[in-house]
Amino acid sequence: MQAVNLSTEPFETNKPAAARAISSQRQMVVIGAGVIGLVTACCLQQQGHQVLLLDGNGVGQGCSFGNAGHLATEQVFPLADPALLPKLPGFLLDPLGPLAIRPRYFLKALPFFVRFINQMRAKKRSANMQALKQLLQSAIPAWQQLLAEAGCAHLIKTEGSLLVFEQTELAQVELVAQSYAGQGVAVEVLTSAQLQNRFPGLAGSIRYAIWFKDVGQTISPNLLNQALFQWFISMGGQFLQQKVAKISSRSGLAVHLEPNQIAAALQQSEAAPQIIATEQLVVCAGVHSKSLLAQLGYKLPIEAERGYHLMTSPTVQPQLPIASFERKMIMTPMLEGLRLAGTVEFAGTELADNWQRAERLRLHGEALWPALFSEQHIKNTRSGKAVATATGADTSSDGMKARPANCWSGMRPTLPDSLPVISGCDIPGLWFHLGHQHLGLTMAASSTRLLLKLMAKEPGSAQLAAPFSLKRFN
Template identity: 90%
Template sequence: MSSVSSQQQMVVIGAGVIGLVTACCLQQQGHQVLLLDGNGVGQGCSFGNAGHLATEQVFPLADPALLPKLPGFLLDPLGPLAIRPRYFLKALPFFVRFINQMRPKKRSANMQALKQLLQSAIPAWQQLLDDAGCAHLIKTDGSLLVFEQTALAQVEQVAQSYAQQGVALEVLTKAQLQSRFPGLADSVNYAIWFSEVGQTISPNLLNQALFQWFLSMGGQFLQQKVANISSRHGLAVHLEPNQMAAAQQSEATPQIIATAQLVVCAGVHSKSLLAQLGFKLPIEAERGYHLMTSPALLPVLPVASFERKMIMTPMQEGLRLAGTVEFAGTELADNWQRAERLRFHGEALWPALLNKPQLKDAKNGKAEASAALAAAGNDVSPDLSKIRPANCWSGMRPTLPDSLPVISGCDIPGLWFHLGHQHLGLTMAASSTRLLLKLMAKEPGSAQLAAPFSLKRFN
């Protein structure tokens, strides 16, 4: 077997936003870092996320209030959740673990751990981007959570639950919304303005700016897929044969990179890499979709819907409609109907998205769409699964049952894990990396801070 390098001081597997920030911070500290990713830089969820720095999302996904809503979600073709029938049994062990995390003590502990990373998320990003010279790529004007049919008493109850966790907010009436945030549909009656959250003007621009900074500091990148990791004779990364090289050779052998320190930031693809080393990682791919649109008028900040469970984020490229959760694993074809359905919700909330001069009734529009799509249910139309419609995207959110990432070392010296940030990868990338670096440097108190994120919690 050939070796692409005799020794690398640091190797980071995965060039999504978690791996990029990790590689940048390690390189900035003076390490020589090699970044590996077979799909290129800033792809997957790091490319297509909602762009929202969602520091208000202090509540773990495993919420007992979700259980009575599940049937309605699953039966609604326009709903926020889908489970492919062919994948249900494979996902069942994850769902069992997920429901177990709804117990009050576990949910409370998970929430405190999430808050630890979220409270420092935006300051950590601001410092990182100041260092990188691209602070303009994030804004901190806040975001809206809008309500159409929810009564004021419940809106205030929701607001209070956030406020009790230290989230800065203000409840706004329809009149206040029309004055301060014009453009929302008349169906929006109330909103919670989260005043201390942020967004990026473009996830793609953010990723590319970080990558250029990484290269300017002397970091190295290799676009090649990792086949496996070995630790028998020291840490080594085995790469899959380069396809171009394989076409020119009768027998292509994997390349091997020996390294003193290795950080795995490969999202859902980390599961197979860890399994080769004997670690069990109950990670699941929450497939999400987005639809890019170009209305003449953009909202001035992200707008999420309490009832519709989706979000609209103004970006340099246009207005991104994002959301939905689909459990379909990593192999089944995308169901592009789920991305296209986001338009119905977007038009109902933001009339500028409508091609027609007058806003059609939101309820009738949803009813018409539901009738047209009901036959498809949660399965995939063959036509839509083969060809991606223009401006649509899908990606795999790496989610663990307790909604916490893995920020951890292990019994193998020099091997570290930084993965599983669910819907909050962009939000927590900088603060999560800060904790990882403290752990790697064995700073006093770091082991205690990182304990909730240890890989050992699953073994």
């Protein structure tokens, strides 16, 4: 594969290539160019199909750009955990805590939370966990094979990750470790002295850690997206940066593009084609899939879990991702710097971002990795720059601050049972591949493998994909 120049900035595709993509009929269309859609499009193109990839926001944006970069194969436990219930009041009373629900959005989110709590029942939780494990156990091997074929295997590494504890007693740490080990996750409990010996640079306040030995990370989510996209194009795949207005199926599958944008996108007259007929269509549009499915009569109880990250540049970075049990956040070393990520906020897709949630991640990061508390940061604090940020200076017209430098937010597409949708439907040729919550990056390759088996009607594939069927919401 010819070497390519991979930028660390979000990228755009050129419009002439996009114009060619719509000039003829496509055998397959994939809606959504996040990491799920990219992997789906690459694998279909690799199988010999002619694929057109559509996304109005460009390639590798949203959570696919700003995620924590962690291949979190240890996360076998569904998010709907009964142990969460007694902690909720404390989380919600802290507006900058690990979980927040905007008051204006509470009633809209209520149906999701009713379904979410229902998934805490022991039988449902156990079934959901087994389904998650099915995708997680093959996640890293699937990524390694895919990236080897794409010529960019160096973009992921598998040196494990740490879950650190500052206040939790050893007996509780060992119980947590045993719960993971009981599900086949390779773990080792480390004391403070062992941590300082093996992973120097961690704060002395960290008493214990669980070392997840077999998990991994990408060195840059953005570079990973770019490499996949360039591989897709090199195989003959085509891309159009265009928003999809709706999907129709009365006289065969068709994708209707936004009429007010297509002429500009193609640099042609308004007579340019606005409908793309296709034999097969895969919807990988994350939280935006909800409205597309609703037009077809399918109800999808998907919710946008807003997450934030803060990019930092310490002189020394940790060797591997470090998550905090008490602080509910993670820091991941990347080519672009040390990414601090976490928090869950339910605010829908329209309300403005609360950038204080991103900025507070620095305080957590400094407590775990003292190298973050740089001389420059001290100077900024003394000069009042940090104070201006923390008090909400530079606000936008709706009262929320404008985005500070190095901060990001994105919408994780989450379903109440923590399982994605990998499914066909009653409409021939229409497939859904979406809703991977916090594990989109982690499960993209293994999830796509299952989708392709289902599309090819391989023996046993329907049974394997049953837990992820769209019909479970009917």
